[in-house]
Amino acid sequence: MGDHGTLLSVTPVPTQPALRTSGLCKDFRGFRAVDTVDLEVAEGSIHALVGPNGAGKTTLFNLLSGFLGVSAGRIALFGRDITGLQPEQIAHLGVARSFQITSLFENLTPIEHVELALQGMTSEGYSFWRSHRSMHKFRPRAEELVEEVGLTSMAHRPAGLLAYGQKRALEMALVSALDPRVLLLDEPTAGMGMEDIDRTIELVRRIATGRTVVFVDHNMHVVGSLADRVTVLQAGTVLAEGTYDEVRNDERVVTAYLGEADHA
Numbered sequence: 295m296g297d298h299g300t301l302l303s304v305t306p307v308p309t310q311p312a313l314r315t316s317g318l319c320k321d322f323r324g325f326r327a328v329d330t331v332d333l334e335v336a337e338g339s340i341h342a343l344v345g346p347n348g349a350g351k352t353t354l355f356n357l358l359s360g361f362l363g364v365s366a367g368r369i370a371l372f373g374r375d376i377t378g379l380q381p382e383q384i385a386h387l388g389v390a391r392s393f394q395i396t397s398l399f400e401n402l403t404p405i406e407h408v409e410l411a412l413q414g415m416t417s418e419g420y421s422f423w424r425s426h427r428s429m430h431k432f433r434p435r436a437e438e439l440v441e442e443v444g445l446t447s448m449a450h451r452p453a454g455l456l457a458y459g460q461k462r463a464l465e466m467a468l469v470s471a472l473d474p475r476v477l478l479l480d481e482p483t484a485g486m487g488m489e490d491i492d493r494t495i496e497l498v499r500r501i502a503t504g505r506t507v508v509f510v511d512h513n514m515h516v517v518g519s520l521a522d523r524v525t526v527l528q529a530g531t532v533l534a535e536g537t538y539d540e541v542r543n544d545e546r547v548v549t550a551y552l553g554e555a556d557h558a
């Protein structure tokens with residue numbers, strides 16, 4: 295080994311997973327909805343959480359984003375313990391979350407929504423009474439984000455007029471505006487027709503560039519198209535994990551889903 299001088303004193307930091315849970319549990323009055331889950335999400339990956347209804351996917355999302363407190367176990371974000379932090383603290387560390395249903399302001403346009411989101415990211419914080427001029431500095435970036443999600447033609451129309459798929463696209467622009475390192479997407483294609491689904495797949499791919507994405511989706515076409523890795527949950531525990539092809543051929547997974555179909 296050559297002499298690297300002072301560089302030798304710098305200990306290389308091994309790459310930490312974007313998210314890691316160890317022994318994560320959540321109890322609701324004695325009912326264990328998330329049961330000893332060890333999850334590892336690699337930095338830069340797109341990771342899907344799937345499983346039959348009631349498997350604990352949403353609860354796990356709520357734990358990761360701090361909306362629910364853990365009953366046991368730990369959560370680490372890039373190696374930093376975030377267990378017990380409040381949602382806004384976790385958001386501040388670069389984790390953004392989309393919801394299945396987001397409340398948009400019916401009278402504000404997509405551009406205005408995105409401008410508000412961008413303003414919220416600055417030290418100025420959200421302020422509804424700020425002058426138009428101050429908001430205008432966010433206009434170019436807002437236009438870019440609105441274009442990225444395919445809403446340019448609706449950019450200046452009230453959000454109340456947007457079709458369902460367009461509202462979900464606007465949501466995507468809002469989470470992009472937060473420029474998160476880790477993005478948690480809760481059923482990004484729920485309730486969409488085929489055309490919107492394929493557009494959303496493309497959108498998630500684009501937004502995922504340089505980021506880590508964890509998403510929940512029931513649509514296996516979406517999971518197969520997007521996910522680098524898939525974790526299958528059942529009754530709060532990890533049933534299987536691997537690539538999409540690995541898990542979909544796993545007999546336990548097939549059985550779990552057939553079980554669900556039986557009860558549908």
Ligand SMILES: Nc1ncnc2c1ncn2[C@@H]1O[C@H](COP(=O)(O)OP(=O)(O)OP(=O)(O)O)[C@@H](O)[C@H]1O
Pocket residue numbers: 322325327345346347348349350351352353354
């Ligand atoms: N606040 C709560 N109080 C009591 N039980 C809850 C609560 N939230 C979730 N549960 C229960 O925990 C289990 C897991 O629910 P969760 O919503 O996490 O499942 P899921 O995998 O997201 O299901 P779905 O695919 O239907 O959205 C379910 O049995 C649910 O009834």
